[in-house]
Every structure is written in C-alpha cells, then in structure tokens.
Amino acid sequence: MKHPLFARVYARARPTLDQQGAAEHRRRLLAGVAGRVVEVGAGDGGNFAFYPAAVSAVIAVEPEPYLRRQAEVAARSAQVDVQVVDGTADRLPVADGSADVVVFSLVLCSVPDQDAALAEARRVLRSGGELRFYEHVAAEPGSRLATVQRVADATLWPLFVGGCHTHRDTPAAITAAGFEIEELEHFQFPPGRPTPAGPHVLGRARLRA
Template structure:
C-alpha cells in the first residue's frame, strides 16, 4: 500500500506547544496509565512529538514509533534521544505499518484514531502486527457517551471546521466500538472527560483502555 504524505505544519507547531501544557495539566498521568505494565516490543502509532516516550517502563525492550508529520517526527527524534528505552522513530502511516505480521507485543494508539482517514484500516494493521494475545493500548478522543447536545455539537464540528483546524481530528468517533468491530477484546476501559469543565468541550470525552488480540 502506498504511503500517503501527511503535512499539517501549522497544527504541528501549535500541538508542540499545547501538548506540553496539556501534560502539565494532567495528561501526563493518563499517558503513564496508558503505558504502565508494558514489556517487550512495542509499536506506537502516531507518536507525535514523543510526549509518551518518558513514560515507557524499563521492561519495554524496543519501541518502533511511527509518525507521518515531518515537524512532529523531528521533535520525536529529539525526544527519543532523552529516554532510556530504545526508541526508533520512522516515517509511516497507521494503515501501512512498517512491521512484520505478529511481530509485536503491544501496539499503542494515543490520540491518533481521531484523525486517521480510516479507523477500520488502521485497526486491521494493528491487529496484523500484534502477536496472538498481544495488547492494544489506546487513549483517544471519543464520542460522548449519552445522546444529546454534546454529541450533536461533536457531529456539527466534525462535519465542518474541527478537522481543518486540528490536523484531521474528529471529536465524535465511536472508537471503542471500532476497536471491538476490528476483532479485539476490550479487557479494561476508563471513560473520562479532560478537561473537566462545567460545560464540556467537544474534545473532552476520552477513553483509555486495553484490548487484546484473541489467541
């Protein structure tokens, strides 16, 4: 499959700054939870500027970090040099991962399934590279749990301006449903809002969890 060029230079500059502030506001703890207990060989899809890298436990022997956006990939290279876990940052996209079939102990998807063109294709690739029993760890913007005003707002923004401003991000995707439809078994799931404001913002609903490729 031919790789599609990805370039969002304005969003990438903004994200580099915003991701630091988000981590300081509490996202760093969610990243730690996302990666806790991992070991062996890991593929991280959509590694961005490498904000997950400091949170990989020592039991991880290798991380293949895939990032298609050039500016963010350059930042990820710099971040990889500052952590003890061996991390190789490469160019690539979610629906054509540069990894062999069944060669990976875990796949990490962190704030990426909201922006991929085709969730089903990306999840099929994650399933392909995982060994039987391997883990899919995910931390994603998701559709609001309950029907109502927030879901309607998400749909309206996703159909208009939000993806244009936010590097292809969609706030209202049923990502947990897509993971299950791809043949994974969800074994742990935490739904929460971040930021926790009185009036929820469209990108506030999140899902953090673990799914397993059946043996």
Template sequence: MRGAVYYPPCGAAARLLAPVDPWLGRRTTLGAAFVVLSAVKPTLRAEPGEAAPSLRHETPSPESPRPNSLNFYERWMLPPLLDRVMRQSQLEKYRREVIAPARGRVLEIGVGSGLNFPFYGAQVEMVVGVDPSPRLLALAQRRAADAGVKAELVEGTASALPLADRSIDTIVMTWTLCSIPDPLLALREMRRVLKPDGRLLFIEHGLCPEKGVEFWQHRLTPAWRHVSGGCQLDRKMDDLIRAAGFELTELRHPYAEGPRIFTYMYEG
C-alpha cells in the same frame, strides 16, 4: 489530531457560543480555537518540485482519505501547535496510566513529538514510532534520546505498517485514532502486527453519550477537522476497536478538564 486542541477563550467567540456553553464545559474555549487556528491557516503553497495545489475548495466526506502531500499549514504550522497543546500537564496522568503495562517491542501509533517516551519503563525493549509528520518525528528523536529509550521512528501511516505479522508485543495509542483517515483499516493493520498474546493500550477522545454534547460534536466536526490535522470529534472508539477484532477487557470513560465536546475519553 493527536488530542483535544483548545485554547483560552476570546471575547467575541465566547459570546457567540454562550447559548451552548452548558454543553461545552465550564468555560467556552471552542470559539477561540476556531478563531486562532483559522486565522493562522494560510493559503496552500507548493513546496519546491511539487505541483501547485488547486485553490478550489472541495469538502471531502468525513471518512475520505486526506491528500498524501501536506500543505504549508500542516507541514510547518500544525506540528508545533500540536506539540504545545499536547504538553498540557493534565494529560500526563493519562499517559502514565496507559503506558505503564507496555512491555517488549512496542509500536506507538501517532508517536508525534515523543511526549510518551519518558513514561516507558525498563520492561520495554524498544519503541517503533510511526507518524506522518517529519517535523514531529525530529522532536521525537530528541525526546527518545533524552529519555534513554531505544527507538526506531518511521515516517508513515498506520494504514500501511512496515512490520511483519505478529512482531509486536504492545501497541500504544494516545489521542491518535481521531485523526486517522481510515481508522478501521489502521486498527486491522495493528491487529496484524500484534502477537496473539499482545496488548493494545489506548487513551482517545471521542463520541460522548450525552445527547447535547453528541449533537455539537456531529455539528462541528466537518469544520473542526480542517483546522486540527483531521481530528474528528464524533468517533465511537470502542465500536471501532471491536470491529477490528480486538477484545476489550478494560474500558473506562473519564472526562478530562475542558469543553466536553473534546474531553470525553476512551481508556483501555
């Protein structure tokens, strides 16, 4: 998932989660997110020419890769939901702060619907945007044109980047690493294509050091990831980035508005 997906509270879900509300934030919106997203997630359907998916449900391990083929929900319903959620005005300040230092040839991991394009400056020569969703890439193409950004958009994953070694000046990630099936492999790929003097710029949400929040992040992630495009609430982003060989020269931990299980940020 590219960001923290949450929705206005609904009565029944809010009452159900009332006992843990102090750990979720001032308003309990998590229950409504489960209700809304679970309600709209349909039974798997095969696209023309594809094998019919199995109706048997098996829960993969948290780090196991998700299937390459997208089901109906992920292909048609999740992209507009993500686009709508990630257009929240409160996220613009984070985009502006993170993207401001970008320069040269930029690789944006999880470019999504192109919401970062208006924030790229004149020092950026071009943006290579990678995303697995063709629907989101179509939106991104239009936003790149509207923003006057030269962009090359690629349908693919961060775990197998179609780029030469040391060919990128800046890598940008905004609320992306939470949903990559193998984040360490993806980060190593990013390091491979980044020039020795290049920079990784990121804003991610992840594991919170507050014990009560951390408990609920671990508890809810197995269910949450199935309705949110693979988003995992409990990844410790700085440890992953360091493990891939990056040196963190700056790291901030702001809280965004909303339930704390979603809004503990890693910015650097």
C-alpha cells in the same frame, strides 16, 4: 502527510496539557507494558518518557515531518530504545506478528480510516498481543455535546485540527476489529470544560485468537 500549522500548535500545547493531567494519563496508558512496542502516531514523542524498563524496543511511527523531528529529539533522552520512523497508521512499516504491544495515543481520532488502522494493529501484533489506547471519543448518544461534535466534524474542525474527528465511537471500532476490551475508563479532559474533544477513554484490549 503534512499538517505544519497544527503540528506546531500541538507541540507547543502538549506540555501544558501534560501539566493539566495528560501526563498522568500517559503514565497509566503505558504502565506494565513490556516487550516490543509499536506506537502509532507518536506525535512529538510525549509518551517516550513513560515507557517502563521492561520494554525492549519502541518503533514509533509518525507521518508528520515536523512532529517526527521533534520525536527524534525526544527519543534521545528516553530510558528505552526508541526508533522513530516515517509511516502511516494504515501501512505500518513493521513485520507481521512482530509486536507484543501496539499503542494508540490521541491518534485514532485523526486517522482517515479507523478500520484500516486497527487492521494494521492486528496484523503486526503477535497472537494474544495487547492494544493500549488513550483517545477522545464521541459523547453520550443523544446529548447536546454529541450534536456539537457532529456539527464540528462536518464543518471546520477536521481542517484546523489535523484531520481530527470528535464523534467517533472508538471502543466499538476496537471491538469490531477483533479485539476484546479488558479495561475501559471514561472521563472528561480537561475536567470541567465541555469541549467537543472533551470525552476521553483510556484502556487496554487483547487480540482475540
């Protein structure tokens, strides 16, 4: 899965977004995570520095070759053991029930099939395992921004932004996939800028028995 232009733009922009507040979102996303983690769509490894010491290992799955190489570099300086592997969200190279936590970070917008990706997360999690997610999502129904999102998704946005779709109700998809959402926060990022990818959520969910 190659998006060479977007991958390079993202890798350049990500540190700036982190300085604007995304780094704090990543820190909160991963606070308290422990055990064996599978990160789906690890990008250039922007999350690796925020994994706490209680994490025994991270399997970081990234299908885009340029971003995967950047993630391999980032893994070398991580404080926990990170293994970067090739793979896609709908076919994770991970055994059934082998993960304590699955992390999605700004990736469920771009997977071709959210249901398939979440089904894979369910497959690799142990009973009672945890899903952590930080995503941009659909704006409030009926709002002008929601209309802008639908138009963007139907035209050029996914083509130029690595397959990203802005008008996805990701929390609803997580619930429908068999997870119970335990924490969910909605916010705008960057603050004060009403862009199609502005509405964000940060939360955690538990795999229902």
